[in-house]
Amino acid sequence: MESPEEINGHSEANEETKVTENTVKEEISECTPKKNTTESTVEEQTTESVVKDEAADLILDSPSVEFTIIHNKDKYTVSMPLLSTIAQLKDKLVDMIGVPSKMQKIMIKGLAKDDQTLESLNVSSSSKIMVVGAKLQDIVAVSVANVEEESSSSKSSSAIKEPLCKKKLHLKVLERGIPDDALVGILNIRDPLPPHPLSGMLNKHGGKVRLTFKLEVDQLWIGTKERTQKVAMNTIRHVISEPIEGHEEYHIVGFQLGTTEASRYWVYWVPAQYVDSIKEAIFGG
Numbered sequence: 697m698e699s700p701e702e703i704n705g706h707s708e709a710n711e712e713t714k715v716t717e718n719t720v721k722e723e724i725s726e727c728t729p730k731k732n733t734t735e736s737t738v739e740e741q742t743t744e745s746v747v748k749d750e751a752a753d754l755i756l757d758s759p760s761v762e763f764t765i766i767h768n769k770d771k772y773t774v775s776m777p778l779l780s781t782i783a784q785l786k787d788k789l790v791d792m793i794g795v796p797s798k799m800q801k802i803m804i805k806g807l808a809k810d811d812q813t814l815e816s817l818n819v820s821s822s823s824k825i826m827v828v829g830a831k832l833q834d835i836v837a838v839s840v841a842n843v844e845e846e847s848s849s850s851k852s853s854s855a856i857k858e859p860l861c862k863k864k865l866h867l868k869v870l871e872r873g874i875p876d877d878a879l880v881g882i883l884n885i886r887d888p889l890p891p892h893p894l895s896g897m898l899n900k901h902g903g904k905v906r907l908t909f910k911l912e913v914d915q916l917w918i919g920t921k922e923r924t925q926k927v928a929m930n931t932i933r934h935v936i937s938e939p940i941e942g943h944e945e946y947h948i949v950g951f952q953l954g955t956t957e958a959s960r961y962w963v964y965w966v967p968a969q970y971v972d973s974i975k976e977a978i979f980g981g
Contacts, residue, residue, distance in 0.1 A: 761814060763823040767793045776814060783810040795829040802827055860938045860948045869902050869964050870940060870948075881945030881967040889973045893919070898964045905963055909977050916951070916978065918961060927953060929978045936960075937971050947971050 758779040765772040772792050776785060786797035802808040803826040804817045819825070860866050878896035895906040899920065908917040916932065918925045934952040945968050950960040966974070 758815070761819055761823075762821055763814075763819055763825060765789065765792070765825050765827055767795070767827040767829070778815040778819070779813050781810060782808045782812050782814075782817075785814070786810070789827060793827060793829075794831045795827070800827055800829040859941060860950075861940045865900065866948055866962065866964070869898055869900060869962075872898070872902060874943065874946070874965060875904070878946070878965050879967045881943070881965075882969040883945045885969040886972050887969040889970060889977060893917075894966070894970060897966055900962045900964075907963065907974070909974075911977060918951075918963075927951075932978050933959075935975050935978060937966070937975075939968065940965075944968065949974065 758777040760775050760777050762773060762775040765774050767789075770793070772789075774785075774788065774792075776788065782802050783797070785802065786800045789795070789800060790797055804819065804823070808817060861870055875896050875898060879894065889909055893906045893908040895904075897905050897907070899905045903920050903922075906919045908919065910917055910926075914929045916927045916929055918927060932951055932953060933955065935949065936952075937947045937949045940946050940948060946964075947966045947968055949963045949966045949971065951963070953959045953961055
């Protein structure tokens with residue numbers, strides 16, 4: 697059995713060995729050259745640049761193809777390497793057709809994607825490629841024209857706007873006066889729709905008309921002596937109304953049943969207190 701002195705001797709020897717090993721590792725580590733962040737970044741950029749250059753050389757070295765570009769009935773002859781992408785074709789066409797690359801659409805058996813190559817799209821010398829896109833100056837011109845037209849239309853309409861009750865179409869009905877069975881009209885009051893149909897009104901032919909709001913089936917029933925027209929409320933595009941001069945407690949109301957103003961169904965002598973409720977029933981509040 698070893699004495700305590702011998703055991704302590706072995707422990708001290710082991711510690712000295714560990715210290716020596718760590719010192720050697722540190723010296724080796726210090727002697728090994730390290731790459732700093734800047735050097736790594738430069739190497740990565742250089743590698744990326746080399747890859748791009750090689751790709752560009754590969755494209756240039758590929759066989760070229762001459763084909764026809766058609767834009768707005770104009771034809772252009774273009775020659776490019778087969779490995780060129782659609783994005784590169786768009787860049788080439790900018791100066792030729794005057795359309796920014798981002799606004800071009802290349803049609804080759806459908807819409808071609810920017811990363812597709814001419815080769816993958818089977819472009820050949822007999823190919824006629826359609827390019828869709830408006831020139832920048834044309835877009836600007838159209839935009840300016842639209843703004844001017846809207847401005848002119850707005851000014852003219854506001855300047856010559858004539859009350860509905862003064863127009864010939866409506867005047868011939870209004871001249872007959874308030875129908876004997878008209879409901880009482882009330883100014884500056886908003887009443888909910890009554891449980892019974894609104895009656896005592898006239899249509900553009902001067903015939904009696906009543907309005908029934910079937911909210912449970914989302915329909916407006918327009919009834920005359922001849923027939924009842926059932927209209928789905930979600931098909932009514934617009935409702936316009938205007939007080940009748942001299943009888944402001946009554947309105948002219950037009951229900952637009954189609955896409956144009958010609959599809960409006962006119963109703964006369966509508967009590968003013970129900971106009972807002974009519975619009976709310978049709979379009980929601």
